[in-house]
Amino acid sequence: xxxxxxxxxxxxxxxxxxxxxxxxxxxxxxxxxxxxxxxxxxxxxxxxxxxxxxxxxxxxxxxxxxxxxxxxxxxxxxxxxxxxxxxxxxxxxxxxxxxxxxxxxxxxxxxxxxxxxxxxxxxxxxxxxxxxxxxxxxxxxxxxxxxxxxxxxxxxxxxxxxxxxxxxxxxxxxxxxxxxxxxxxxxxxxxxxxxxxxxxxxxxxxxxxxxxxxxxxxxxxxxxxxxxxxxxxxxxxxxxxxxxxxxxxxxxxxxxxxxxxxxxxxxxxxxxxxxxxxxxxxxxxxxxxxxxxxxxxxxxxxxxx
Amino acid sequence: xxxxxxxxxxxxxxxxxxxxxxxxxxxxxxxxxxxxxxxxxxxxxxxxxxxxxxxxxxxxxxxxxxxxxxxxxxxxxxxxxxxxxxxxxxxxxxxxxxxxxxxxxxxxxxxxxxxxxxxxxxxxxxxxxxxxxxxxxxxxxxxxxxxxxxxxxxxxxxxxxxxxxxxxxxxxxxxxxxxxxxxxxxxxxxxxxxxxxxxxxxxxxxxxxxxxxxxxxxxxxxxxxxxxxxxxxxxxxxxxxxxxxxxxxxxxxxxxxxxxxxxxxxxxxxxxxxxxxxxxxxxxxxxxxxxxxxxxxxxxxxxxx
Numbered sequence: 001x002x003x004x005x006x007x008x009x010x011x012x013x014x015x016x017x018x019x020x021x022x023x024x025x026x027x028x029x030x031x032x033x034x035x036x037x038x039x040x041x042x043x044x045x046x047x048x049x050x051x052x053x054x055x056x057x058x059x060x061x062x063x064x065x066x067x068x069x070x071x072x073x074x075x076x077x078x079x080x081x082x083x084x085x086x087x088x089x090x091x092x093x094x095x096x097x098x099x100x101x102x103x104x105x106x107x108x109x110x111x112x113x114x115x116x117x118x119x120x121x122x123x124x125x126x127x128x129x130x131x132x133x134x135x136x137x138x139x140x141x142x143x144x145x146x147x148x149x150x151x152x153x154x155x156x157x158x159x160x161x162x163x164x165x166x167x168x169x170x171x172x173x174x175x176x177x178x179x180x181x182x183x184x185x186x187x188x189x190x191x192x193x194x195x196x197x198x199x200x201x202x203x204x205x206x207x208x209x210x211x212x213x214x215x216x217x218x219x220x221x222x223x224x225x226x227x228x229x230x231x232x233x234x235x236x237x238x239x240x241x242x243x244x245x246x247x248x249x250x251x252x253x254x255x256x257x258x259x260x261x262x263x264x265x266x267x268x269x270x271x272x273x274x275x276x277x278x279x280x281x282x283x284x285x286x287x288x289x290x291x292x293x294x295x296x297x298x299x300x301x302x303x304x305x
Numbered sequence: 306x307x308x309x310x311x312x313x314x315x316x317x318x319x320x321x322x323x324x325x326x327x328x329x330x331x332x333x334x335x336x337x338x339x340x341x342x343x344x345x346x347x348x349x350x351x352x353x354x355x356x357x358x359x360x361x362x363x364x365x366x367x368x369x370x371x372x373x374x375x376x377x378x379x380x381x382x383x384x385x386x387x388x389x390x391x392x393x394x395x396x397x398x399x400x401x402x403x404x405x406x407x408x409x410x411x412x413x414x415x416x417x418x419x420x421x422x423x424x425x426x427x428x429x430x431x432x433x434x435x436x437x438x439x440x441x442x443x444x445x446x447x448x449x450x451x452x453x454x455x456x457x458x459x460x461x462x463x464x465x466x467x468x469x470x471x472x473x474x475x476x477x478x479x480x481x482x483x484x485x486x487x488x489x490x491x492x493x494x495x496x497x498x499x500x501x502x503x504x505x506x507x508x509x510x511x512x513x514x515x516x517x518x519x520x521x522x523x524x525x526x527x528x529x530x531x532x533x534x535x536x537x538x539x540x541x542x543x544x545x546x547x548x549x550x551x552x553x554x555x556x557x558x559x560x561x562x563x564x565x566x567x568x569x570x571x572x573x574x575x576x577x578x579x580x581x582x583x584x585x586x587x588x589x590x591x592x593x594x595x596x597x598x599x600x601x602x603x604x605x606x607x608x609x610x
Contacts, residue, residue, distance in 0.1 A: 021506040152510040152526055153503075160510050160522060190495040193531070198458075200505035201326040205457040205465050207512040217465060221457055226498070 004109045005034040005305040008102030009298060010087050011094035012169065012263050013138035016222045016254045017202040021151045022162075023094075025142040026169060026295040031098045032084040032305075033062075035106035041078045043067055048084040053099075061127030065100035068123040069107055073114065079107050088291075091173045092257035097139035100127025105144065105302040120144050122157055132180055139257070146301040148210055165213035167297040168272035170250070172241065172279045173261045175289040178234050183258035186230050195225045215251055215267050222252025222265075235259050237282050244278045269294070309414045310339040310610040313407030314603060315392050316399035317474065317568050318443035321527045321559045322507040326456045327467075328399075330447040331474060331600040336403045337389040337610075338367070340411035346383045348372055353389040358404075366432030370405035373428040374412055378419065384412050393596075396478045397562035402444035405432025410449065410607040425449050427462055437485055444562070451606040453515055470518035472602040473577035475555070477546065477584045478566045480594040483539050488563035491535050500530045520556055520572050527557030527570075540564050542587050549583045574599070 009030040013023035038044065043057035043066045057063025062081050070078070081103050087095040104123045108115050115123070124140040141149040141159045148162040205221035208214070232238040235255065245253065245264040249271040253264030264279075266272040272294045283290045314335040318328035343349065348362035348371045362368025371384050386408050392400040409428045413420050420428070429445040446454040446464045453467040507526045514522035537543040540560065550558060550569040554576040558569030569584075571577040577599045588595045 017505070018509065019505075020502045021509060150506065150509045150513065152506050152522075158510070158525060160513050162509075162513055163517070188498060191498050191501055193493060193496050196496055196501040196504065196531075197325045199501065200322070200324075200508045201455065201457050203505045204323065204326060204455045204467075204508045204512045205463070207509045208455065208465050208467055208516065211513065211516045212468070217457075220463060226501075 001110060003034060003036045004106040005032070006102045006106045006302050007031070007305055008033055008098040008105070008143065008302045010171070010293070011097055011139045011142045012171070012256045013094065014227065014255060014257055016224045016228070016252060017199050017206060018150070019224070019227045020136070020138060022148065022203070023138050023142040024148045025146045025298050025301045026093070026171070026293070027298040028295045029086045029293055031087055031102055033099070033102040033106060034082045035103060035110060036080045037110055038078045038080045041070070041076060043070070043078055044080040046080065046082040048082060051085055051089055053085070053089065059130070061096045061131050062099040062103035064130050065124045065127040066103050066107055068126040069104050069115070072119070072123070073111060075111070079110070088173070090177060092178070092255070092259045092261040093171060093173065094139035094143060094257065096127055096131035097124065097143050100124040101140050101143035101302050109304065117144050118157060118159060121159060143301045147297065147299045150207065162207055162210050164210040164297065165215070166267065168266045168269050169263050169295055169297060170245070170266065170272045170275040170279060171256060171261055171263045171293045171295070172283065173291045174236060174283065176236070176260050178259045180258060183231060183234060186234065187227060188230060191226050199224065199226055219251045222254070224254055228254050231255055231259060235262060236286060236288060238262065240282050241279055244282060245275045248274045248278045250275050269296070306415060308339060308341045309411040310337070311407045311411045311607050312336070312610055313338055313403040313410070313448065313607045315476070315598070316402055316444045316447045317476070317561045318399065319532065319560060319562055321529045321533070321557060322504050322511060323455070324529070324532045325441070325443060327453065327508070328443050328447040329453045330451045330603050330606045331398070331476070331598070332603040333600045334391045334598055336392055336407055338404070338407040338411060339387045340408060340415060341385045342415055343383045343385045346375070346381060348375070348383055349385040351385065351387040353387060356390055356394055358390070358394065364435070366401045366436050367404040367408035369435050370429045370432040371408050371412055373431040374409050374420070377424070377428070378416055380416070393478070395482060397483070397560070397564045397566040398476060398478065399444035399448060399562065401432055401436035402429065402448050405429040406445050406448035406607050414609065422449050423462060423464060426464060448606045452602065452604045455512065467512055467515050469515040469602065470520070471572070473571045473574050474568050474600055474602060475550070475571065475577045475580040475584060476561060476566055476568045476598045476600070477588065478596045479541060479588065481541070481565050483564045485563060488536060488539060491539065492532065493535060496531050504529070504531055524556045527559070529559055533559050536560055536564060540567060541591060541593060543567065545587050546584055549587060550580045553579045553583045555580050574601070
């Protein structure tokens with residue numbers, strides 16, 4: 001086997017009260033990627049889309065992730081990776097993570113699945129480091145493991161798979177730019193202990209609700225008193241989208257990643273479509289371009305084609 | 306039926322990273338309580354122990370909890386409650402909660418189990434308000450529900466039962482007094498967001514570990530960067546007890562309630578007994594009196610005799 005193709009899906013991180021730890025994998029949108037063995041010990045990047053991402057492997061997230069894998073594997077060949085991105089960079093639904101994870105999962109298959117999922121997350125984090133300046137696993141963990149994941153710790157890396165019932169996401173991506181630095185600067189450095197207690201009580205309840213399939217508890221516990229109040233001002237119509245989505249039957253939701261995308265979870269595909277309709281109505285009244293995706297939460301992350 | 310007797314067990318709250326929300330019920334120690342219907346619309350308290358607790362029902366936690374239940378039930382009779390406490394007040398293992406909960410569970414049985422567990426928690430919180438000045442459910446929730454409980458919210462009251470595997474606790478109660486006011490004052494008012502994130506990542510992981518019976522993950526996630534560092538100075542030999550207990554095979558543990566009791570969890574009764582031995586060795590070198598209890602985590606809280 002000299003060539004492997006994958007679909008590498010979008011992911012949602014910072015799931016409401018699960019800031020910096022809880023994320024999940026969508027079924028779509030996804031990037032299409034093909035990785036091939038090449039004789040030279042190097043990484044070659046071929047972009048088949050119009051995003052103009054770097055082809056210098058040291059400046060491309062898939063390139064640095066593959067290099068991390070190659071350093072660990074100590075192999076005498078290299079990889080060529082052909083990327084057709086459909087997940088727009090900067091959308092807040094794990095575009096960089098999709099590139100890094102797709103590359104390392106495909107390359108690992110070419111090496112006979114030599115590395116564990118945890119090791120693949122570690123390699124893919126090199127891509128996140130390049131993209132955002134921090135080694136975080138919020139998106140790469142669900143990308144590699146699928147479903148819901150909780151990053152208990154980055155150093156040492158500790159990833160927990162959280163069981164969950166049928167769930168469907170509606171994600172709206174308003175085509176505005178939020179600079180990562182701005183989204184970070186707007187966060188409080190310190191938080192009142194009483195708010196932190198409420199947040200971890202909600203996260204503990206949300207994990208229990210996901211594990212036991214209790215949709216009502218999920219709805220009650222999807223509350224964020226810390227990050228959402230600080231960041232929602234960066235996203236036009238945030239409150240309106242959230243309120244109208246809840247009225248349309250969504251369980252709960254919030255900012256995806258550090259925005260500008262917003263997500264809402266629903267129990268059925270029908271409700272997720274109804275949420276899409278009301279989101280569409282709200283954003284049609286603005287002059288902002290937007291995409292809306294409806295997708296189930298997928299138990300797999302990167303998938304072989 | 307005019308009389309009901311119960312065993313009302315000790316409970317552990319503030320379970321490591323679950324400060325102010327996560328607690329569990331022990332099998333022992335427990336208070337023995339008998340509640341009887343009486344014709345007068347009043348509460349009478351009879352103490353059968355030597356703790357000298359108030360017999361004025363407005364100043365006794367069981368009295369005010371029963372009064373809250375009577376106000377809601379609108380009955381034309383009253384209750385007499387006879388209490389033999391074995392859980393020393395101020396021990397940090399839910400002594401006041403045991404009294405309040407035993408009283409309302411027994412009285413509810415005399416009323417044909419008219420009230421739900423959630424309502425009983427609400428009544429029992431009147432006792433906690435009297436004892437500590439705040440309406441908190443950290444101990445009364447596991448007392449009423451048994452097992453592990455997470456108090457997602459006090460207002461509105463929302464209690465989540467967390468599934469868990471076989472677990473055994475070793476609890477040491479050093480006979481020193483920690484004033485609640487002092488234990489509170491020593492807590493930081495604000496915490497760094499990055500520490501709060503670590504705490505909720507650990508709590509999310511701990512809930513997942515309990516639900517799935519993953520003892521290793523339980524061990525890794527029983528970490529408290531916020532409350533334990535602030536409060537442990539109030540408890541002599543805290544670090545020594547913790548470290549030697551972990552070395553003896555305990556999964557993890559920390560301060561029970563706001564102290565002075567400490568608890569450690571183990572996978573088997575044998576390990577819990579080994580932990581008792583090493584705790585005993587540490588405290589025997591001090592001039593502080595102490596009790597050590599070994600108990601499984603009980604799926605029931607207050608039990609009928």
